[in-house]
Amino acid sequence: MHLHNEFAPDSVEARDLRTLLHPSTNLKQHQEHGPVVHEQAKGVYLWDNQGKQYLEGMAGLWCTALGYGNEELAAVAEAQMRKMSYSQLFAGRTNEPSVALAERLIDMAPMDTGRVFFGLSGSDANDTQIKLLWYYNNAIGRPEKKKIISRKRGYHGITVASGSLTGIPTFHKEFDLPLPGVMHVTCPHFFSEGLPGESEAQFVDRLLAELEQLILQEGADTIAGFIAEPIQGAGGVLVPPQDYLPRVAQLLAQHDIVFIDDEVICGFGRTGQPFGAQTFGVKPTTMSLAKALSSAYLPISAVLLPEYMHDAFVDRSDELGNFGHGFTYSGHPVCAAVALRNLEIMEELDLFSHANRVGQVLQQRLRAFADHPLVGEVRGEGLIAAVELVRHKQPRTPFDLTDGVGAYCAAACQEAGVILRNLGDSVAFCPPLVISEEQIDELVSKFAVGLDATLAWAKTSRLI
Numbered sequence: 001m002h003l004h005n006e007f008a009p010d011s012v013e014a015r016d017l018r019t020l021l022h023p024s025t026n027l028k029q030h031q032e033h034g035p036v037v038h039e040q041a042k043g044v045y046l047w048d049n050q051g052k053q054y055l056e057g058m059a060g061l062w063c064t065a066l067g068y069g070n071e072e073l074a075a076v077a078e079a080q081m082r083k084m085s086y087s088q089l090f091a092g093r094t095n096e097p098s099v100a101l102a103e104r105l106i107d108m109a110p111m112d113t114g115r116v117f118f119g120l121s122g123s124d125a126n127d128t129q130i131k132l133l134w135y136y137n138n139a140i141g142r143p144e145k146k147k148i149i150s151r152k153r154g155y156h157g158i159t160v161a162s163g164s165l166t167g168i169p170t171f172h173k174e175f176d177l178p179l180p181g182v183m184h185v186t187c188p189h190f191f192s193e194g195l196p197g198e199s200e201a202q203f204v205d206r207l208l209a210e211l212e213q214l215i216l217q218e219g220a221d222t223i224a225g226f227i228a229e230p231i232q233g234a235g236g237v238l239v240p241p242q243d244y245l246p247r248v249a250q251l252l253a254q255h256d257i258v259f260i261d262d263e264v265i266c267g268f269g270r271t272g273q274p275f276g277a278q279t280f281g282v283k284p285t286t287m288s289l290a291k292a293l294s295s296a297y298l299p300i301s302a303v304l305l306p307e308y309m310h311d312a313f314v315d316r317s318d319e320l321g322n323f324g325h326g327f328t329y330s331g332h333p334v335c336a337a338v339a340l341r342n343l344e345i346m347e348e349l350d351l352f353s354h355a356n357r358v359g360q361v362l363q364q365r366l367r368a369f370a371d372h373p374l375v376g377e378v379r380g381e382g383l384i385a386a387v388e389l390v391r392h393k394q395p396r397t398p399f400d401l402t403d404g405v406g407a408y409c410a411a412a413c414q415e416a417g418v419i420l421r422n423l424g425d426s427v428a429f430c431p432p433l434v435i436s437e438e439q440i441d442e443l444v445s446k447f448a449v450g451l452d453a454t455l456a457w458a459k460t461s462r463l464i
């Protein structure tokens, strides 16, 4: 780490410190230490401006599924830019790349998909989900049915509406969120939320009872939707008990509540199946997709919805004269062409099967850390995982978050040459899906170096 007065005035670091407002950053620490400048990336590796190489263990922000520097995607983007750099979907215009991408998503998604709405980010997809449910319930004469149930430690974005769905306090405080009408129930992470003496089966019963009680108390006729990530990513890679989501889906169906499946992280092979819904055996009503949809080569998101919702929009938009929702860049032809080719390449590489196979290796290798003195839980599915660090294993005692143990570990891993991310005291893993078995060995060995450095530091700092 540097102190900011070490930077030459015309360096990228100094210019950054004079100009940027950084998203999701401790701004004071950033001013003190300055940025890490990433300069180049290829495959699963990334280099900073000092020439240091890192193995990308987080696929950027859970998104660079195909890895960096794919020449074919660059060529597709260039060709589409030359052919038609922009076109719109407003007022009945269309373009072939958007139609082809929608067809592919309708074929792939494990739900009764009728229609696809394109945006640019996971946040706008989830904003759109809320707006579409409100519009739908108004259109069919149920104006009271508007509330949304989300979960604590869920992450669904940061705009005013999607940020309200997010159930992590740091994204609410000082921003006057969440909005009224969004409620958060307990997240299905047995390790952190299970009560002393409670079995996992009893835990799931308790969460189902909590959800049902909330529905009955508010009245099902006031609740439009329930949103969930199959595995809660930014909340800590929280893997639910296997029967939790199917039981939730069943309860929602009984009360005519839409199950919004936020697949922004889990979608496209991350959990070892095409979609997280398949890993957990559920069929959602609607889906949000982003990130791996284009492997982050260009921004694009999609909301998938059933035909009966579209039918309601058709009639109401005719009465109103317009369906008043959409972005300038909804169906951007370059983003759509790149996303389409990205999905084709995934199929050509049989990438979801690969992710399933090497994902099992990653999960196995990480579970070997369960005996490490700092490790409380190792969890994950496919190529997404977390190792949670604790002060004592038995009885399980977490560190104080202010001890910064997770942050220390992520920094120590970075020093060792692997980019991982701490979510509190959980260290998250989410490498590009193209990672090889040898590269998983490298990732795990470098994590081991960071973890042992963290143990040594925790001992000398008398945290354990």
Ligand SMILES: Cc1ncc(COP(=O)(O)O)c(C=O)c1O
Pocket: 061, 062, 120, 121, 122, 123, 124, 126, 155, 156, 157, 158, 229, 233, 234, 262, 263, 264, 265, 290, 291
């Ligand atoms: C599950 C989930 N939903 C939505 C979002 C928001 O996506 P974006 O940052 O593209 O707005 C994220 C981002 O990490 C996410 O993980």
